[in-house]
Amino acid sequence: MFALSFFANALTVPHLAGTTEIKSVPKRIVVLEFGFMDALAKLGVKPVGIVADGDTATEVLPHLRKYYGPSIPSVGNRHAPSLEKILALKPDLIIADENEHKTLYPQLSRIAPTLLFRSYRGTYQDQLDQFDIISRIVGKEALGRSILADHKSLFSKAKATSSAKAGKIVIGVLTPNGFYVHSDKSYVGSLLEALGRDNPARMRDDQTQYLVSLEGLTALNPDTLIVLFNDEHQGAFDRFKAEALVRALPASRQNRVYTFNRDRWAKGRGVIGLEGILSDIFTSRVLTGKAAK
Structure with missing residues (x-):
């Protein structure tokens, strides 16, 4: 699991492309994979841009549609998002996927601070670790801990x-x-x-x-x-x-x-x-x- 560190009120986030300094709680987040969309939805944080299986926001997963309707702009297909659409949204944070967006990372990081995590080809534990990190980045650490505790209870029920x-x-x-x-x-x-x-x-x-x-x-x-x-x-x-x-x-x-x-x-x-x-x-x-x- 990545370890976050604080320095002079900034948050230094290690990820798969190195480390990124986040100086304040981001307000305009673009997320480029379903797992990251899931995390923000659970934390009650509304991103300014999302991706889909197709090209429009109506083509997100059925269980996420109630959180992400047409009112939130789509930046295109999650496998090939549009850099132009991302740029137009003026994000202050981009959360991207290693498998899908590694080659785009240099361009994405020039648009805004960009975190690269392993979701599309990640493990179950990767999803939990990333949720924990994202909850802290968006200033919802206590809520994130509570949500993970609830998840652990549901997981234990299934494991039984x-x-x-x-x-x-x-x-x-x-x-x-x-x-x-x-x-x-x-x-x-x-x-x-x-x-x-x-x-x-x-x-x-x-x-x-x-x-x-x-x-x-x-x-x-x-x-x-x-x-x-x-x-x-x-x-x-x-x-x-x-x-x-x-x-x-x-x-x-x-x-x-x-x-x-x-x-x-x-x-x-x-x-x-x-x-x-x-x-x-x-x-x-x-x-x-x-x-x-």
């Missing part, structure tokens, strides 16, 4: 359902292009590990999540399988589940194939997103080793 009977759990996103497994160093993969379950998928070629063949999935031999997809890919899931190699998995034979919404799980980084994921885990009994409802 975890049983060795669930065995090895593999989780991944299903698209028409195939199954993208999430390793133990990915966001949701590391969350499962923190909840006490073994995720046999490991990083590959420095990638926390990657495409696996059906043979590769067979090699992981999951006792419980979590498949994340959106409604428009229901047909892809039906075909996937009917595959002979998938039907032969221990998870399939024991009726422990669970499905959840891709956006809610794979993109729901941050405390608000985790509330939804942990609620799904508790109500579905996915960690108990019992058959899926």
Whole structure:
């Protein structure tokens, strides 16, 4: 976890591109990833600019829409934000993602002080650490501690359902292009590990999540399988589940194939997103080793 330091009423923030001095509580913040949007929303701080899956503010994640409507300008797609739109908002702080915005960092830091964190390819713990830092940057440290304490309570409730009977759990996103497994160093993969379950998928070629063949999935031999997809890919899931190699998995034979919404799980980084994921885990009994409802 990064350690913040104070000097002459300024806050020195270490991050993945070095350190940045923040001389006062920022009032005009632009956030370039969903996890950072989640943090500000939970802390009751309204940014001046956000990003989306598309190009407009209406294309943010469903669980964030009540916090970020069309009244907050979008600076474009989170994978390729517009520098011109960011500049026009005159921010006094930009919070960016290492995976998506590392090459843009020099330009961003010329617009305003910029922090570079690992959210898009970050772990569960990364999300909590970043929330803690952001709460202090925006002058909401006490509120941030209270929110993290509430999260810990919800996390403990979900972890209490975890049983060795669930065995090895593999989780991944299903698209028409195939199954993208999430390793133990990915966001949701590391969350499962923190909840006490073994995720046999490991990083590959420095990638926390990657495409696996059906043979590769067979090699992981999951006792419980979590498949994340959106409604428009229901047909892809039906075909996937009917595959002979998938039907032969221990998870399939024991009726422990669970499905959840891709956006809610794979993109729901941050405390608000985790509330939804942990609620799904508790109500579905996915960690108990019992058959899926």
